[in-house]
Amino acid sequence: MDVFEAVAEPNRRHLISLLAEREHTAGELVGSLPTLTQPAVSRHLRILREVGLVEVRPDGQRRIYALKPDGLQRIDDWITPYRRFWRHHLAALEQHLENR
Amino acid sequence: MDVFEAVAEPNRRHLISLLAEREHTAGELVGSLPTLTQPAVSRHLRILREVGLVEVRPDGQRRIYALKPDGLQRIDDWITPYRRFWRHHLAALEQHLENR
DNA sequence: ACGCCATATACACTTGCGCTTATATACGCA
DNA sequence: TGCGTATATAAGCGCAAGTGTATATGGCGT
Numbered sequence: 001m002d003v004f005e006a007v008a009e010p011n012r013r014h015l016i017s018l019l020a021e022r023e024h025t026a027g028e029l030v031g032s033l034p035t036l037t038q039p040a041v042s043r044h045l046r047i048l049r050e051v052g053l054v055e056v057r058p059d060g061q062r063r064i065y066a067l068k069p070d071g072l073q074r075i076d077d078w079i080t081p082y083r084r085f086w087r088h089h090l091a092a093l094e095q096h097l098e099n100r
Numbered sequence: 101m102d103v104f105e106a107v108a109e110p111n112r113r114h115l116i117s118l119l120a121e122r123e124h125t126a127g128e129l130v131g132s133l134p135t136l137t138q139p140a141v142s143r144h145l146r147i148l149r150e151v152g153l154v155e156v157r158p159d160g161q162r163r164i165y166a167l168k169p170d171g172l173q174r175i176d177d178w179i180t181p182y183r184r185f186w187r188h189h190l191a192a193l194e195q196h197l198e199n200r
Numbered sequence: 201a202c203g204c205c206a207t208a209t210a211c212a213c214t215t216g217c218g219c220t221t222a223t224a225t226a227c228g229c230a
Numbered sequence: 231t232g233c234g235t236a237t238a239t240a241a242g243c244g245c246a247a248g249t250g251t252a253t254a255t256g257g258c259g260t
Contacts (some may be wrong), residue, residue: 001217002108004104004107004108004113005108005217007104007108008102008104008105008107008108009217009218011218013104013178016182020181020182020185025236025237026236026237026238027235027236027237030236030237036218036219037219037220037221038236038237038238039219039220039221039222039237039238039239039240040218040219040220042237042238042239043218043219043238043239044218045237045238046238046239058227060227060228060236061226061227061228061235061236061237062227062235062236062237063236063237063238067182067185069185069186070186072179072182072183072185072186073185073186075175075179076179076183076186078113079172079175079176079179081120082116082120082167082172083176085120085167085169085172085173086169086170086172086173086176101247105247109247109248111248125206125207126206126207126208127205127206127207130206130207136248136249136250137249137250137251138206138207138208139207139208139209139249139250139251139252140248140249140250142207142208142209143208143209143248143249144248145207145208146208146209158257160206160257160258161205161206161207161256161257161258162205162206162207162257163206163207163208201260202259202260203258203259203260204257204258204259204260205256205257205258205259206255206256206257206258207254207255207256207257208253208254208255208256209252209253209254209255210251210252210253210254211250211251211252211253212249212250212251212252213248213249213250214247214248214249215246215247215248215249216245216246216247216248217244217245217246217247218243218244218245218246219242219243219244219245220241220242220243221240221241221242222239222240222241222242223238223239223240223241224237224238224239224240225236225237225238225239226235226236226237226238227234227235227236227237228233228234228235228236229232229233229234229235230231230232230233230234
């Protein structure tokens with residue numbers, strides 16, 4: 001599984017958004033996804049770790065998860081060359097906002 | 101299928117990169133993916149069209165495919181808030197843009 | 201109209217994902 | 231040492247993705 005497939009899953013994107021605010025224990029993340037069971041969340045966290053989107057640090061019997069920049073940057077590097085396709089569109093929008 | 105899943109497939113990313121250079125007919129794209137059959141490529145193009153990454157224009161018996169900005173921009177919009185994790189100077193820029 | 205070319209769809213098959221239930225591992229505390 | 235808590239792994243299942251073969255659709259030229 002690569003970083004693109006990892007990010008394609010909505011629950012994993014939710015986990016990423018939570019970890020972007022601050023670190024969380026696995027249990028907190030399980031509580032934040034009430035539709036999923038604990039093993040399901042644990043598996044998602046495993047995948048996020050394997051693709052380098054997340055890192056784990058043990059804290060007693062808990063595991064603290066934190067976002068890692070590297071993985072998301074790989075997606076950003078991929079999308080960067082295509083950014084020119086809507087840059088001019090955005091420029092036009094800003095122009096419009098400034099003129100009104 | 102949403103735009104994230106669409107982009108998660110390597111062959112579809114390849115198609116996107118080809119269409120970023122210029123428009124292509126379906127046949128040209130089939131020729132650019134020698135490991136896949138014509139129906140397989142046709143199906144990938146269908147998916148890219150359904151998620152708004154690509155648009156089709158008929159030209160006689162051929163179909164000309166072109167990249168559409170909207171879909172990729174949605175991915176870019178999603179990744180933007182996380183960009184501060186690896187480029188702190190960009191966070192300052194975003195702050196500046198928000199405040200003006 | 202007929203055959204040819206370009207492209208799309210139907211169908212069947214395999215494979216891997218995401219899920220749940222059940223179980224294992226491991227730490228903390230009395 | 232024994233128990234409860236926190237987290238991970240195992241096993242099994244349903245389902246959808248991706249693919250190939252076969253076929254349909256539809257424009258083009260003669």
